[in-house]
Amino acid sequence: MQTNLAPEFKGTPDGDAAEAILRKCVHCGFCTATCPTYQLLGDELDGPRGRIYLIKQVLEGEAPTRATQQHLDRCLTCRNCESTCPSGVQYGALVDIGRHIVDAKVERPGGERALRWLLKEGLTSPLFAPAMALGRAVRPLLPASLKHKVPAQPGPRAHQWPQRKHARKVLMLLGCVQPAMMPNINAATARVLDAAGVQTLVADGAGCCGAIRLHLDDHAGGLADMRRNIDAWWPLVEGLTSAGQVEAIVMNASGCGVTVKEYPRHLAHDPDYAAKAERIAALTKDLSELLPDLVPALEPRVKRAAASRLAFHPPCTLQHGQQLRGGVESVLRDLGFEVSLAANESHLCCGSAGTYSVLQPELAYRLRDRKLESLASIEATAIVSANVGCIQHLQTGTATPVRHWIEVLDDALS
Numbered sequence: 360m361q362t363n364l365a366p367e368f369k370g371t372p373d374g375d376a377a378e379a380i381l382r383k384c385v386h387c388g389f390c391t392a393t394c395p396t397y398q399l400l401g402d403e404l405d406g407p408r409g410r411i412y413l414i415k416q417v418l419e420g421e422a423p424t425r426a427t428q429q430h431l432d433r434c435l436t437c438r439n440c441e442s443t444c445p446s447g448v449q450y451g452a453l454v455d456i457g458r459h460i461v462d463a464k465v466e467r468p469g470g471e472r473a474l475r476w477l478l479k480e481g482l483t484s485p486l487f488a489p490a491m492a493l494g495r496a497v498r499p500l501l502p503a504s505l506k507h508k509v510p511a512q513p514g515p516r517a518h519q520w521p522q523r524k525h526a527r528k529v530l531m532l533l534g535c536v537q538p539a540m541m542p543n544i545n546a547a548t549a550r551v552l553d554a555a556g557v558q559t560l561v562a563d564g565a566g567c568c569g570a571i572r573l574h575l576d577d578h579a580g581g582l583a584d585m586r587r588n589i590d591a592w593w594p595l596v597e598g599l600t601s602a603g604q605v606e607a608i609v610m611n612a613s614g615c616g617v618t619v620k621e622y623p624r625h626l627a628h629d630p631d632y633a634a635k636a637e638r639i640a641a642l643t644k645d646l647s648e649l650l651p652d653l654v655p656a657l658e659p660r661v662k663r664a665a666a667s668r669l670a671f672h673p674p675c676t677l678q679h680g681q682q683l684r685g686g687v688e689s690v691l692r693d694l695g696f697e698v699s700l701a702a703n704e705s706h707l708c709c710g711s712a713g714t715y716s717v718l719q720p721e722l723a724y725r726l727r728d729r730k731l732e733s734l735a736s737i738e739a740t741a742i743v744s745a746n747v748g749c750i751q752h753l754q755t756g757t758a759t760p761v762r763h764w765i766e767v768l769d770d771a772l773s
Contacts, residue, residue: 360384360411365420372628373456377418380453383446384411390440390450395708395726396433404430407440407450414457423461431458433722435715436574437675437708442682451680452624455573462576478714479575483567483584488539507755508717510540516773517543521553528558529649530595530608532588532615535567537747544747547769548611548646554660554772555653560605564591568615569625574713582629585622589635596642608639611646611765613746614713617680619643645677646765647686647745654693661694661771668697669767670739672730672753674746675708687745687764694768698743701733711752727756743767 362381368374390407391397397406404413410430417423431454438451467475481487494501494509501509529552533545549559565588573581598604610616620643622636629636650657671688678684688698710716710726731753734742742757743764744750754761 360386360415362415363419365418367420368418368460373460374418377414377453377456380449381411381415381418383448384408385446387445389443389445390448393439393443393706395435395437395439395710396722398707399722399725400433402430405433407434410434410454410457411448411450414453414460417457417460417464423464425465428461428465428467431461433719435675435708435710435712435726437712438679439675439706439708442679442706459576459578474718475575475714478717479572479577479580482571482714483535487536491539508751510751510754513541513543517546520546520549521559523553523558525553525556525558527556528560528603528605530592530605531559531561532565532568532608532610532612532619533561534612534615534747535571537612540751541747541763543766544611544763547763547766548609551657551765551769551772552609552649552653555650555656557653559609560595562588562591562595564588568618570614570618570713573618573625582625585625585636586629586632588619589622589632589639592639593635596638605642607649608643609646609649610643611745611763612748613645613674613677613681613683614748616643616645617676620681645681645683645686645745647677647683647690650690651686651693654690657768657772658694661768667741667767667771668737668739669699669764670734670737670742671698671700671764672709672734672742672744672749673700673705674744674749675712677745678706687743691764691768694771696767696771699737699739701730702736704729704733707733709749709753711746711748713748716748716752723752724756727752731756741767 360381362378364374364378388408394406403409413427413430434454436451436454440450495512498506498509531548537544552559567584569581569584572584594600595605620640623640626632626636691698708726709730710723716723742753742759742761745764750761750763
């Protein structure tokens with residue numbers, strides 16, 4: 360797709376990156392077939408091809424409007440279109456650039472600005488944990504819309520962390536919302552790795568991966584989060600601490616994983632962090648990537664896998680963002696679990712998409728219900744996924760337990 364950049368974008372990092380991406384697009388429209396919002400709304404401008412044209416027009420000097428902003432807002436950034444695109448268009452990077460440029464030119468209503476500020480500051484704040492504890496205490500009194508955002512009290516093992524030391528060590532990012540919302544995911548990860556002879560370390564200075572601020576158009580704040588994490592991890596990556604060197608940085612939230620693996624793109628123009636970002640990304644592994652070689656150590660200890668029939672929902676950040684498919688199912692089947700994907704639309708987003716379910720609730724819940732309907736035919740004892748946002752979002756629409764797959768494996772080992 361030929362693009363003639365307006366003077367204000369020529370020679371800029373965003374302009375050059377966007378132009379390179381746009382040149383790959385051949386306007387074939389394959390992406391519309393797998394775009395969740397296009398399928399729901401049937402509007403070309405609410406599909407990848409239409410949004411690409413909107414961004415192209417802005418880059419060529421056309422003034423964006425509030426409608427432009429809304430069409431970009433309705434994108435889930437699920438990146439299903441990237442899996443479908445025969446030309447390799449990096450749509451996720453392009454829509455990040457487009458949103459940043461449009462938001463700088465189109466002022467949002469005060470209510471939207473306040474909500475977005477509250478999300479990016481509140482979800483990443485140390486005060487989020489006590490706020491979640493308070494929400495759980497008064498959960499029965501909350502209206503349904505808020506009750507959906509407050510998971511039930513975690514079980515007694517949620518904070519039981521293994522104490523053994525092992526020669527093999529990995530780093531794990533705890534995340535920003537996960538420790539308060541669903542702490543058992545991190546503890547279960549550490550226990551399963553411990554059972555396989557791997558010690559899990561945590562860098563105290565690490566926090567949000569940067570995705571929340573980045574996707575709410577606080578690019579400077581998102582980059583600051585990334586640099587802070589690199590600084591916190593670097594001594595363990597380089598073996599500069601008494602704990603020794605780690606062999607991998609493990610992500611049990613696929614949304615964090617895809618972001619950290621893309622640190623090199625976000626920090627490419629930072630001379631102090633570009634090389635470090637490359638090293639960090641190379642070490643970063645989704646939990647499912649780490650486990651296949653640990654199956655021999657875990658298999659003799661699995662006790663209750665045969666009784667579990669699981670429906671697996673692969674998050675978009677895993678199957679499209681990281682292009683990882685089949686790994687979770689393969690590990691669980693090797694360990695004796697019965698695991699099935701939805702017969703239809705397993706590639707589609709569940710509607711969670713980070714803060715999307717708060718900012719676009721009507722679309723998010725329609726996608727949730729569509730996903731749960733696809734999973735219902737499996738008649739599973741539990742639905743499992745690999746991202747805290749998907750788990751929380753899906754659980755609001757079903758009585759079937761929705762859990763992280765590592766929790767189910769941890770239960771089978773205990």
